[in-house]
Amino acid sequence: MFDGLAAVSQVSLEIAHEETVWLRGWNGSGKTTLLRLIATAISPTFGGGSVLGFDLRTERSAIRARTDLLSHETRLYGDLTAVENLRFACTLYDIDPRLAGPTLERVGLDEVAAVRADRFSQGMRQRLALARCLMRAPALILLDEPYAALDVDARVVVDEMLVTARAGGQTVVVASHEAPPAHLIDREVTMDGGRVVTPTGVAP
């Protein structure tokens, strides 16, 4: 609840391991809030749940270690270069920093590895954030409007990430008003007014 208003209410949603779900709905339907609840960025005022088998209220650290939330807020440091941003993330997530270079190449940012992130366009920042997620390879990936502000090349990177996630047995929730490629989605869930209205729809 935010200032007495329920952003998400009476949501009952079950997502299977290795499933890729498209969470659709209008602006304000509660998609982002639901993703942030799952990622433990915010706490539920009432109720609870289980993410990857861990309790949403009491086992937040375990969830955080296995989950990545990507949104328009890229969590990058503008004064650090692309590669420095990734190396810093490597320390936080205990990843081999030698992965930073190849991952930048994978998202097409290897030529600007030494350029500060504040000189990047929003699309390039999004790609850098995607690179961080690719390095981590978390069990659960939460993508909030991943196609927003991206050019065609960067959209391909998002789609490749969905392919990689599927091949790697990762679970993905894509919150977007824009449809991801149908062959990359197992199921769609529609939200409206903070509630899940069609939990069992089949991807077209």
Place this chain on the structure above:
Amino acid sequence: MSLRVARAIAAKDLRMEMRGRSAVSTVLPFAVTMLLAFGFALGPDRLLLAQIAPALLWLAALFASVELCHRSYQHEGANGALEGLLLSPVDKGAVYLGKAAAAFVQLIVLLVVTAGIVGVLFGLPVGRAPALLLLTAVLGIAGLSTLGSLLGLLSVRSRTRQAALPVLVLPLVSPVIIAATRATADLTQGTTAGISGWLSLLVAFDAAFLAAGYVVFGHLLED
């Protein structure tokens, strides 16, 4: 792992400061302007200026620490990076230690530069008992950076934002400012008799702030 994270946070903050130069471009001019304003307000009485110079030096350090710690968390909040730290599976106490270490280094540099200015403007003999003065500086700045790095977080998390920071910091840090000012005054006047008491007080407050920060930081970071 925790020390590695603290080191990475401190290195990241210092690297960003080297590039952004917010301390040099804003905090240092602020401290110098404040000293000049006090100097003009108090008039040309050199004896009076020399007597209150230690207090002015530590007041400048205090206000600089408030501004610096606020800016440090402003950088974290800019693109949601603070939330990134929250959601990362690291010891949040280590994040705090890293932030405090980076603030400590920057404030020590600022204090040394400011002390030079105070020495010239107000005739403060900072060359006397340099080792003990340096120890006072280290302990005093440790107090300011450990408390500032904890409460600085509130300046970006709370609804009252930046206004909350000085209101919270000033009462809590008063013992540190008093002890550091008295120790500096005694040392610059060539007195070392009661110095151990002031330094012990600084050590006690530094330890208390550091322990409280390490334990509480993670809770403040949560929503």
